[in-house]
Amino acid sequence: xxxxxxxxxxxxxxxxxxxxxxxxxxxxxxxxxxxxxxxxxxxxxxxxxxxxxxxxxxxxxxxxxxxxxxxxxxxxxxxxxxxxxxxxxxxxxxxxxxxxxxxxxxxxxxxxxxxxxxxxxxxxxxxxxxxxxxxxxxxxxxxxxxxxxxxxxxxxxxxxxxxxxxxxxxxxxxxxxxxxxxxxxxxxxxxxxxxxxxxxxxxxxxxxxxxxxxxxxxxxxxxxxxxxxxxxxxxxxxxxxxxxxxxxxxxxxxxxxxxxxxxxxxxxxxxxxxxxxxxxxxxxxxxxxxxxxxxxxxxxxxxxxxxxxxxxxxxxxxxxxxxxxxxxxxxxxxxxxxxxxxxxxxxxxxxxxxxxxxxxxxxxxxxxxxxxxxxxxxxxxxxxxxxxxxxxxxxxxxxxxxxxxxxxxxxxxxxxxxxxxxxxxxxxxxxxxxxxxxxxxxxxxxxxx
Numbered sequence: 001x002x003x004x005x006x007x008x009x010x011x012x013x014x015x016x017x018x019x020x021x022x023x024x025x026x027x028x029x030x031x032x033x034x035x036x037x038x039x040x041x042x043x044x045x046x047x048x049x050x051x052x053x054x055x056x057x058x059x060x061x062x063x064x065x066x067x068x069x070x071x072x073x074x075x076x077x078x079x080x081x082x083x084x085x086x087x088x089x090x091x092x093x094x095x096x097x098x099x100x101x102x103x104x105x106x107x108x109x110x111x112x113x114x115x116x117x118x119x120x121x122x123x124x125x126x127x128x129x130x131x132x133x134x135x136x137x138x139x140x141x142x143x144x145x146x147x148x149x150x151x152x153x154x155x156x157x158x159x160x161x162x163x164x165x166x167x168x169x170x171x172x173x174x175x176x177x178x179x180x181x182x183x184x185x186x187x188x189x190x191x192x193x194x195x196x197x198x199x200x201x202x203x204x205x206x207x208x209x210x211x212x213x214x215x216x217x218x219x220x221x222x223x224x225x226x227x228x229x230x231x232x233x234x235x236x237x238x239x240x241x242x243x244x245x246x247x248x249x250x251x252x253x254x255x256x257x258x259x260x261x262x263x264x265x266x267x268x269x270x271x272x273x274x275x276x277x278x279x280x281x282x283x284x285x286x287x288x289x290x291x292x293x294x295x296x297x298x299x300x301x302x303x304x305x306x307x308x309x310x311x312x313x314x315x316x317x318x319x320x321x322x323x324x325x326x327x328x329x330x331x332x333x334x335x336x337x338x339x340x341x342x343x344x345x346x347x348x349x350x351x352x353x354x355x356x357x358x359x360x361x362x363x364x365x366x367x368x369x370x371x372x373x374x375x376x377x378x379x380x381x382x383x384x385x386x387x388x389x390x391x392x393x394x395x396x397x398x399x400x401x402x403x404x405x406x407x408x409x410x411x412x413x414x415x416x417x418x419x420x421x422x423x424x425x426x427x428x429x430x431x432x433x434x435x436x437x438x439x440x441x442x443x444x445x446x447x448x449x
Contacts, residue, residue, distance in 0.1 A: 001104060001157075002028040006067065009033070010059075010084075011074025017043065018146030019072040019097040024050070025152060026104060031055060033063060059083045068092055072100055075171035096172050098140075101147035102179045105156040110180070111290055112166045114173060114210045115187030117337045118283045119143075121275070121311045122187060123167040125287040129304045133296045136162040143167040163294065173209040180213040183293050185221040185286050189228040190336035191360070204232050214240035221289045223282065224251055243293070245285045247278060253289040260285055262292050268302045275310040277344025284308075313436035315341050315418075318443050323413030326443050329420040330436030335365040338420040348373040349416040350407045352400070353389075354382035355435070356424040362388040365422060374410050378403035380427040399428060400435065404442050 007028045009016050016032075023030050031053040038044045038056045048054055055063055064086045070093040073084065079094075087094055102110075111130075113123050123143055130137040138154060140147040147166065156162060166181070189204050211220050218240040223229060225246050244251035253262045260267040260281070267288050270281065288301055310316060313331040320326065329341045338353060348370065354377040366389045369375075375394035377385040382403075386396045395410075397403040400419075407417045425435040 002026040005029065005069040007031070008063075008066075008068045008071045010071060011035070011077050012041065012043065013074055013076070014144075015097045015146045015148075016072070016074050018148035018152075019100055020047070020052070022097075022101065022104070022148040022152055023072075025157070031063075031068070033059060035059065070095060072097055073175060075169065075175075079174055093177065094175055095177060096175045097146050097148045098166070098168070098172050099176050099179050101140075101151045101156075103177075105151045106158065106160040108156060109161060109163045109182050109294065110166060111163065111294065112168055112181035112184040112210050113187065113286075113290075114168045114170070114207050115185075116190040116192050116334065117340060118187045118279060119167045119169075120331065121280065121314050122185075122283045122287050123165050124311050125284065125305070125308055126165045126290055128308060129287065129291045129296055129301060130163050130165065130294065132300045132304050133291075133294075134163055137165070138162060139165045139167070141166040142169040142172060168210060170203055170206040173206050176209055176213075178213060180215070181210065181218065183219050183221070183290050184210045184214065185223070185290060186210060186229055187223060187283065187286060188226045188336075189232065190334065192334040192336070204228065205236065208232055208236040211238050211240065212236070214238070216240060219243060219293050221245060221253075221286055221293070223286065224249060225282070243289055245282070245289050247282055247285070253285045253292075255281075260288060262288055262298075265298055267298060268305050272302075272306045274306075274308060276315060277340065279340045279344065280310070280315075313432060315344055315420075316436075318440050319447050321408065321443070321447055322411075324408070324411040324415045324417055326417045327419070328436045328439050329418060330425070330432045330439060332420040332422060333424045333432055335360050335362060335422045338422040339365055339368055341418060341420040342368050342371040345371070345416055345418070347416065349418040350374045350376065350411055352376050352378065352403050352407055352417065352419045353422045354379035354385050354400075354403070355421045355428065356426040357381040357384070358423055360423060362422075366390055373415065374407070376403045376406050376410075379421075381423055385422070400439060401442060404439070408446070 005028050008031045010033045012034050033055045064083045073094050075096050127139045138150045140150045186207050220238045220242050222242050222244050224244050245253040259269045316328045318326045318328050332338045351372045357380050369391050375391040378397045378400050382396050386394050419439050425432050429435040
């Protein structure tokens with residue numbers, strides 16, 4: 001399909017390797033550019049033996065003067081880098097692996113979800129619901145599975161009409177061209193990725209790319225409760241059909257008599273839902289609306305939601321020590337996510353926050369100090385967090401382990417300890433997953449003593 005096409009893949013990691021494998025299947029002529037040195041790339045010898053050109057150890061100017069039919073860029077590489085801008089100035093298309101997979105696969109049913117917070121919970125629930133209704137269901141995107149891998153593993157170069165639920169970060173949405181989901185939503189818009197994007201406005205606007213190619217017979221599910229989102233929907237109008245969702249007002253999917261209804265059909269009573277917080281009720285409502293549009297029955301919706309325990313590292317119950325309940329919300333890598341977590345509990349919590357310093361303003365989070373009984377900060381950002389939060393009962397520890405010890409020291413029976421770091425983890429851990437896993441290990445080891 002791509003025989004004779006010259007393709008440059010910039011950055012390997014999970015998505016880059018997935019793109020390479022799909023491009024090989026399609027007989028493209030591949031050049032890989034990876035900033036690491038060749039001895040640090042485990043696939044180096046294998047790729048060279050397969051006839052792939054490897055340019056490693058940096059991004060040499062002469063590479064970006066060459067002619068390529070298109071480029072696949074790892075979404076983690078900042079699109080403001082001079083070598084990326086040079087490609088775009090030369091009108092060479094720059095895509096992510098999602099756009100590549102979409103363009104070469106047969107027609108599928110794509111359900112796409114973006115937003116600042118709640119994406120993984122919503123996508124996971126949609127996936128679980130669809131699995132209970134249909135035979136061929138997959139998830140992909142920012143949730144950790146490249147779409148290129150899904151296409152290869154399920155023969156989507158030949159097969160049609162599988163259901164694919166996509167979690168899409170703004171990094172992935174920046175470089176779409178033809179990608180067009182059948183059903184889509186933006187959960188919410190709050191500040192994040194200010195270390196990557198040129199401005200907050202640019203970050204918010206990038207999210208609207210999720211529906212930019214949608215046509216009359218596609219459907220966008222609109223959260224009526226987010227005022228920032230409303231502003232951007234007005235600025236970048238949705239051209240396809242819309243259905244609505246709201247916790248507060250009448251909508252296609254709404255709350256009535258302490259239950260979720262879609263149109264006038266009962267889906268589930270609120271007291272049957274296991275995951276905590278209004279934000280999770282909203283995630284469930286958006287998932288319900290998208291699945292109803294995809295033809296799922298009310299019974300399947302009800303039974304799947306009632307059994308859903310949430311997603312690892314998202315306000316996840318860990319254990320109880322001496323009457324103190326402990327929750328892992330390591331996925332909270334921005335302040336709004338931590339605010340959502342604080343609001344999910346009916347009592348003030350002992351909050352563990354800190355990690356990598358990415359310059360987030362804590363003013364709004366500090367306004368929720370009445371939701372925090374005791375604050376323990378940690379990591380590179382910890383000392384600034386302690387200072388900027390202005391909490392009357394607070395302590396700083398250099399690492400997460402010492403912060404856990406301090407939280408348990410001050411906790412009393414009936415208290416809640418919540419790890420909700422408010423920032424990323426790269427000062428001490430490889431990612432929020434490792435941070436959350438290590439936190440749970442610390443807690444569970446203490447339970448054994």
